[in-house]
Amino acid sequence: MSSSFCVVFLFSYLSLAFSQSVTVETEARAIADINAFIANNTNTGNQPEINNPAAKLVRLAFHDCPGGCDGCLNFENPENNGLMETYTIINGIFDRNGYAAEGMSRADFVALAGVIAIEAASMRQDCRMMPPNSTCPLVPTMTLKYGRRDCQTSPRTDDIEPFPVAHGDLSHVLMYFRDNMNMSTRETVAIIGAHSLGTTRLQNSGFRGPWAPPTDRFDNGFYRILFGGGNARWMQEEVNDTRSSVFPDSRYQWTRPGPGNGGPGPGNGGGPVIMLNSDMALLRDIDPDSDGRESNASCRMNSNNCEESMLTFNMVREFAMNNSAFIEAFGPAFQKLIETGYHGTNALYTAEEVVPTSSSPMPTPTESSTPSAGVGLKAVLLLTLSLFVLAVFA
């Protein structure tokens, strides 16, 4: 009797210990799976909704976090339109590989996927465009901590979580990220730079067009396009999605001709680029009505006629002119985002500046953060490299 008690006690002790810490091995496996998902689907043209998987994963990581990062999305909420395919695949990977039994919650996995996606998309930076001798590519420093709790109904929920309103003004955006994610003004300006990735689609959001092509590269492109040398001429246009019942009402977006640099990558064909009010508000002091229509006609016709945004104009300019300033500011902001409603200590993986190295020791299970982080990173690099080689020669 006492021995069986001991066994039960030992078992629950072990499972408790297990459920509280993710090992480096588990993490390395998860990272490899996520990288494979990104590499397998980038620009393959197989499925439009996952053609730009890094952008989808970053958006998914964000969309899990309003109200607390909890491994639960509500697809009745139009905010999550266009994420279903990615979430389904990511859930399949998570469920098939038994990560939950190894102490990783679904919310942890989704957050890790966001970090890995930013890293992968950062590696696509165009170093020819950077100042001479600057470190490039630059990856934001983000430490992934584990221990998020999934909601009871994970992976789905019926809860309506609070999302920022795309046609809101500056005070709305700043208040949203301050109240929900504890972000400073500078962190809020930096987090919106995630729009360097991805595009808007009529059927998903009622808006149409990319922010900053190529849409699979993570850098300060969003600010360069928005700022446009200081006098970018944006015009607010009305977008009607008459084909869809999701967004039958008119929506307003800011549009200007794109840079048309024509290189490879989704959304890089030189078509128009767009900004939402919540983007434009970082640059210009816009005053949209409740439908999102700018109330000052001369501002609406040409953004150069709108006053500068007192609080944030200089940050947009700084990020537009200095990629490393942006990358440096983005890391802590994204980390706050993926820690919404949660403060953990079990830190293993740190995405950081890439230092090429010849030695790559075998990963060993450990809970300390410093040695494992480097090992994790090397594993990722090796894997990314081999997948890249495979992709090139396949």
Ligand SMILES: *[C@@H]1O[C@H](CO)[C@@H](O)[C@H](O)[C@H]1NC(C)=O
């Ligand atoms: C990626 O593709 C490889 C080769 O087709 C396949 O074996 C692997 O399961 C795929 N992994 C993911 C995560 O999609």
Ligand SMILES: *[C@@H]1O[C@H](CO)[C@@H](O)[C@H](O)[C@H]1NC(C)=O
């Ligand atoms: C870049 O670095 C190289 C070697 O460190 C140096 O010779 C060169 O002058 C540097 N160029 C600039 C523009 O700083």
Ligand SMILES: *[C@@H]1O[C@H](CO)[C@@H](O)[C@H](O)[C@H]1NC(C)=O
């Ligand atoms: C909010 O952010 C500040 C600055 O980054 C930090 O010092 C503070 O602890 C955070 N507050 C909470 C409640 O997390």
Ligand SMILES: *[C@@H]1O[C@H](CO)[C@@H](O)[C@H](O)[C@H]1NC(C)=O
């Ligand atoms: C959009 O719809 C509104 C009415 O719903 C109409 O007045 C407007 O002309 C339409 N705009 C375009 C560009 O079709």
Ligand SMILES: *[C@@H]1O[C@H](CO)[C@@H](O)[C@H](O)[C@H]1NC(C)=O
């Ligand atoms: C619109 O903005 C311009 C430029 O800031 C300003 O001169 C003009 O007075 C504004 N018009 C209205 C109706 O507020």
Ligand SMILES: *[C@@H]1O[C@H](CO)[C@@H](O)[C@H](O)[C@H]1NC(C)=O
């Ligand atoms: C760019 O930003 C980095 C990081 O904040 C800073 O160290 C560097 O001096 C800046 N470069 C310029 C040219 O301002």
